[in-house]
Amino acid sequence: MAVQIAVIDDWQDVARDVVDWSVLDSIGDVTFVHDYPADNVTLAERLSQYQVICVMRERTRFDQELLQRLPNLKLLVTGGMRNAALDMQAAAGLGIKVCGTDSYKHAAPELTWALIMAATRNLLNEANSLRAGGWQQGLGGDLHGKTLGVLGLGSIGQKVAQFGQVFGMRVIAWSENLTAERAQQAGVTWVSKQELFEQADVLSVHLVLSERSRGLVDAQALDWMKPTALLVNTARGPIVDEAALIKALQKQKIAGAALDVFDQEPLPELHPFRTLDNVLATPHVGYVSRQNYAQFFAQMIEDIQGWAAGSPLRLLN
Incomplete structure (x- = not known):
């Protein structure tokens, strides 16, 4: 069965063009979700069908309550190797893997x-x-x-x-x-x-x-x-x-x-x-550069491929 993959927090609607997501076609279906963060009930309704969710830095909070409301979720992938908005321990306890990416340092x-x-x-x-x-x-x-x-x-x-x-x-x-x-x-x-x-x-x-x-x-x-x-x-x-x-x-x-x-x-x-x-x-654009997004999303794709093959990359929890 095709894995349902969501790319969220893409506020500028740029993710689909920065990298080639079609390489994931053999794994599943990618959906781009452009809504701003909301309360946990709304987020759970919006995201409940996905097994994999790609998130951008500290935009949407995934606390224990929200993670418990997402029984299908198996993998969270974040831009960067640190994301204070993700409850890593709660994710681990629920069997949800969290992977990160490198950042473009300039x-x-x-x-x-x-x-x-x-x-x-x-x-x-x-x-x-x-x-x-x-x-x-x-x-x-x-x-x-x-x-x-x-x-x-x-x-x-x-x-x-x-x-x-x-x-x-x-x-x-x-x-x-x-x-x-x-x-x-x-x-x-x-x-x-x-x-x-x-x-x-x-x-x-x-x-x-x-x-x-x-x-x-x-x-x-x-x-x-x-x-x-x-x-x-x-x-x-x-x-x-x-x-x-x-x-x-x-x-x-x-x-x-x-x-x-x-x-x-x-x-x-x-x-x-x-x-x-x-x-x-300015609206938190310090890391919002073409090169950084290209690195984030390309490595998110690698993380999903690694997870699907049974050997997750850049695990954070």
Whole structure:
């Protein structure tokens, strides 16, 4: 009997064209489902017929309750090797295999740098003004000679640090696990948490979301920042205390924020980040690049082929 395979969370309707899904014809039928996440009852109705579901990063939550409502589900395949929205233990307990994929490592740092440059030079306002028949609107800021603070010096943080160095910035970094030696190896100066926030002209967040990092950028940290500083977050929304950031932006305690991630995604329609004029916000597109999606979906296909052949690849549970 043909295996029923669903590709969900493909909000832009691009998955079917990024790779050739017909290679799965011998295994089963592939369906592309374009609805946004919903409550568990709705999701169970929508997904109950599928044995295999391909999901995109942290879009739809598969908690224990939802997994129990999907008795036909045998395999979950996720883009990336980490997905906090999937209850791995519950899946294992129900006999559901979870497989991942590698990520294209340049997409997120490139988007981070695009946001930094666009916010610093006020590109959105200038471009919109020109489009509306206007001309120069204000003075852009500068990066050369300024200080880039990197919160979390993992693979993405290190790439962003390198971009900063190329642009002639002084680069400093801190995280709970970072040592002065490791920072030095990356050509970066290790500082304390308080010094990071106090000294940065641009502060970019690159931590993994965990109980330890949740809310780490709080009212106190924002208070330490210069009134001329820019906060950039392309990591995960909840690392920054959203209410504290909104207040700091409204009171202009910091110059602005460039954000690609939010507590709730998609961002609610009447959210302040949609209207504050010192915010440059994008809809979580840090990993949404052609090359990254090609890698995600090609390896999802490999994972399904491996599972169907009885030897799963890149198992996460």
